[in-house]
Amino acid sequence: MKKVMATLLAVAMAGTASTASAEGFTGDTKLACEAILCLSTGSRPSECSPPIRKYFSITARRMSDTIKARKNFLNLCPAASQDDSMRSLVDSIANGAGRCDAATLNASQRVWRRDDGSRTVVRNSLPSHCGSYGGHGYIDPENATVARYVGDPERGGFWADPADYDAALARYNSQLRDGNGWNGNGEGGVRWRADGGR
Known part of the structure; x- marks a missing residue:
């Protein structure tokens, strides 16, 4: 920067x-x-x-x-x-820019689960254009521009904007610990909302 x-x-x-x-x-x-x-x-x-x-x-x-x-x-x-x-x-x-924020990645990286086709998952692979953008030497490393992935795709994982990442990760882990997340049979999944679930 x-x-x-x-x-x-x-x-x-x-x-x-x-x-x-x-x-x-x-x-x-x-x-x-x-x-x-x-x-x-x-x-x-x-x-x-x-x-x-x-x-x-x-x-x-x-x-x-x-x-x-x-x-x-x-x-x-x-x-x-x-x-x-x-x-x-x-x-x-x-x-x-404008293609690597959480909302865009959560939409563009959503795919139908291959084994049963009954639910979607959000892939955790960062598109190459986002890697180039966020990893450029002139991009401010302390104030990230690219969303980060939270969790596991098979357990309700999702992309969160850099400013929200720590809170999103804590909420995700808390929901898994409390049993409100993935239940092991392909149903459920952590549902995270930007408003904190309010």
Whole structure:
């Protein structure tokens, strides 16, 4: 994260030195640079709302076209093409941001259980685009951007957002200990809700 900030600041300073305006970047160029910073961490201040809103407002009919359009938006930031690391960061963000949170992974990783087909499980395998996004060297490791898996797929496992992981794991283990979870015959399963079951 510090590397990203330093790179973006260097480009911003060079940009302001070469223009008559001391204001720096404006418009979509500014939003693109801010989006790169904001999507590089899971801890986003309120100042991230406009660039995040702009980034996620970019949609197309097909996911591949949405990813391409979002990448083109991020590439408006001069720092996006400064070196190979920044280019790979932009690629990782475009492919992962908005697709690696708990709600999306719980939906996209849900499959019918093969043996009887009567219930679904949520796979615990992280898609490669999420691994690239969360594992990029410029992504803030202390404020994760990718959901983490809780439990066992056959025992009601699920994805939880990084900020909720510890509480979700404790609740999952508590439900298993209390006998409210998987009962060994393929029925039941831990049901976890973001509202804590209230």
